[in-house]
Amino acid sequence: MKSKVMAKFGMLISILSLLLLAACGSTESSSSSTNSDGEEKAGETKELGEAKLVTNWFAQPEHGGNYAALQQGFYNEEGLEMTIEPGGPQVSATQIVASGEAQFGYTQAEDLLIARDKGIPLVAIGAIFQKSPQVLITHEGTVADFGDLDGKTVYTAPGSGYWEYIKSAYDLTEVKEMSYTGSLATFIEDENAVTQGYVTSEPYSLDEQGVNNDYLFIHDSGFETYANIIFTTEKVIKENPELVQAFMDATVKGWEFYRDNWADVNPYIKEANPELTLEKMEYGAKAEEELIFGGDAEEHGFGYMSEERWSMLQEELLKLGIIKNEDDISKAFTTEFLEQ
Structure with missing residues (x-):
C-alpha cells in the first residue's frame, strides 16, 4: 500500500515539474525576443520602435500598398509604430530623410542619383513602378x-x-x-x-x-527610370538593418494585399486625402497594376530593380550633364531587403 502511495506521489511530482518547466519556457518566450545566441525566437512580437515614411505626393492609390500595410497592421506585426507623411509640391522627401527626420521616402530614380551626386548618401531599397506611370x-x-x-x-x-x-x-x-x-x-x-x-x-x-x-x-x-522608388540612407542600413528589413517585409505584404483588395483600402486612403473620390481611386488602382507587377516584377517579385537599368539611367544623366560624377552604381540601390 505504501509503495502505491509513493508511486502516485512520485508521478504527481513529475507532472508538476513538467508544468513548471513549460511555464518557465513560456515566460521567457514572451519576455525576450532572442535566445542566448541572440537569435530571434519564432512567434515573437518584434519591437523595433517608431519609423516614418514620406511619400512624394498627397495620399493616392500610387501609395496603396503602404497604406494597406498600415491599415491591416502589417507594420505592427513587424514591431514598427509606423507613420506615413504625405508629400506635396513643397515637400522634399529626399531632404527630410537625409536630415534624419524620417527613415524612408519615395522619390524617382533619377532624383536619387542627383542627390547622391551632391553627396547625399541615399539608397533605393525597392521600386514600386517597373514602368513609370x-x-x-x-x-x-x-x-x-x-x-x-x-x-x-x-x-x-x-x-x-x-x-x-x-x-x-x-x-x-x-x-x-x-x-x-x-x-x-x-x-x-x-x-x-x-x-x-x-x-x-x-x-x-x-x-x-x-x-x-x-x-x-x-x-x-527611352528614359526608362524607376518611379516611386522606396529609399533610405546608408546610415540607416548600416546602423539598423533590422528596421529596414521589417519595413520592407510589411511593405511588400501591403502591396500584395492592395493588389487584390484595393476596394477595402481605398476608403482608408481617402481619409488621408478627402479630395479623392472612390471612383477615381478605382481607376488609379486598376491603371497601375500592370505598371507595378508587370515587367521584371512578374519574374522577380514586387520592388525588383536591376543593375542594368540603374547603370543606363546614370549614363543618360551623365551625358546630359545633370550629374557630374560616375558613382559606383551598386551603392545607389540594393535588393537585399527584398530577398528575405
Whole structure:
C-alpha cells in the first residue's frame, strides 16, 4: 500500500515539474525576443520602435500598398509604430530623410542619383513602378510622338531629368517651358499645351471635365527610370538593418494585399486625402497594376530593380550633364531587403 502511495506521489511530482518547466519556457518566450545566441525566437512580437515614411505626393492609390500595410497592421506585426507623411509640391522627401527626420521616402530614380551626386548618401531599397506611370498629356489629336512636342507649351517640374532627356533625344528647340504646379486649368485652356501627369490620375480628371486627351508614357521615350522608388540612407542600413528589413517585409505584404483588395483600402486612403473620390481611386488602382507587377516584377517579385537599368539611367544623366560624377552604381540601390 505504501509503495502505491509513493508511486502516485512520485508521478504527481513529475507532472508538476513538467508544468513548471513549460511555464518557465513560456515566460521567457514572451519576455525576450532572442535566445542566448541572440537569435530571434519564432512567434515573437518584434519591437523595433517608431519609423516614418514620406511619400512624394498627397495620399493616392500610387501609395496603396503602404497604406494597406498600415491599415491591416502589417507594420505592427513587424514591431514598427509606423507613420506615413504625405508629400506635396513643397515637400522634399529626399531632404527630410537625409536630415534624419524620417527613415524612408519615395522619390524617382533619377532624383536619387542627383542627390547622391551632391553627396547625399541615399539608397533605393525597392521600386514600386517597373514602368513609370508618368506621362505627358496632350489635347486629343495634337501630338502623335515625342517629336511633335516641338512648338508646344510644356508644363513640367523644373529640372526634371526625363524632360532634359526628351528635349535632347528629340531635338526639341522650340518648346515653351512652364513650371508644373499640379493644376490642370492652364492646360485645359490652351489647345497647344502639354502637361506632365500620372496615367493613374490626370487623364481621369480630364475625362470627367469633358476634355478629350491623349498621352505619351515617359518610359516609351527611352528614359526608362524607376518611379516611386522606396529609399533610405546608408546610415540607416548600416546602423539598423533590422528596421529596414521589417519595413520592407510589411511593405511588400501591403502591396500584395492592395493588389487584390484595393476596394477595402481605398476608403482608408481617402481619409488621408478627402479630395479623392472612390471612383477615381478605382481607376488609379486598376491603371497601375500592370505598371507595378508587370515587367521584371512578374519574374522577380514586387520592388525588383536591376543593375542594368540603374547603370543606363546614370549614363543618360551623365551625358546630359545633370550629374557630374560616375558613382559606383551598386551603392545607389540594393535588393537585399527584398530577398528575405
